[in-house]
Amino acid sequence: MLLPIEQIISREDALRLRDTIEQASWYDGRRTAGGLSADVKSNLQLDETSDFAKQLGQVVTQAVKQHPLFVSATLPHTVFPPRFNCYQDSGHYGLHIDGSVMTLPDGRLMRSDVSATLFLSDADEYEGGELSIETQFGAQEVKLNAGDIIVYPSSSLHEVKPVTQGKRIASFFWxxxxxxxxxxxxxxxxxxxxxxxxxxxxxxxxxxxxxxxGLYHNLLRGWASL
Known part of the structure; x- marks a missing residue:
């Protein structure tokens, strides 16, 4: 299921986050790519271990955990601390599937069931940069405005098309x-x-x-793993 959610945080708050992030130091995003993904990844990321990135990630986590539609769609057990990336100067991320098991900062493992991208740049601020997700109905391209989020199965083959002009800044997590x-x-x-x-x-x-x-809760009781 691909589910876009508009204004999971307000556009104003998203753009303020974007402006704050733009002043930070970035590193080559291939550092966090596993396996074959490093060969198709060309972007920048914030240092996820920095206090700055952790604080921003907490803002995103709090917002999504409080949003009824996000909770209904994902039924979150564990949310990976959000990270932040930037695509510019033809930066892209070729076709790949996200890792099935993630290591949390405290060393615990979590399974990636749902992937999420929170857009922090408006769609008209950059050229290209569509998130293309393979589905049973073919590839679906997503390009949303600041404050909007897309959630989709982590098992999906997907890519970020090259950003040929401007900057595409976003938060992503599982x-x-x-x-x-x-x-x-x-x-x-x-x-x-x-x-x-x-x-x-x-x-x-x-x-x-x-x-x-009652039916909903009984089904959830039978299907949920805690």
């Missing part, structure tokens, strides 16, 4: 979901969204709303 199986996770998302719509129309005390809510 989520280990409580529900590892993508189809189950998508079914729970669709059910939850229907429950939200019916609740707004009928109220929480409606018998059908209660019945569907």
């Amino acid at each position: 989520v280990q979901s409580m529900v590892a199986e993508p189809t189950q996770r998508e079914q729970l998302f669709e059910l939850d969204q229907s429950i939200q719509i019916l609740t707004a129309k009928l109220g929480r005390d409606d018998s059908e709303v209660r019945r569907l809510s």
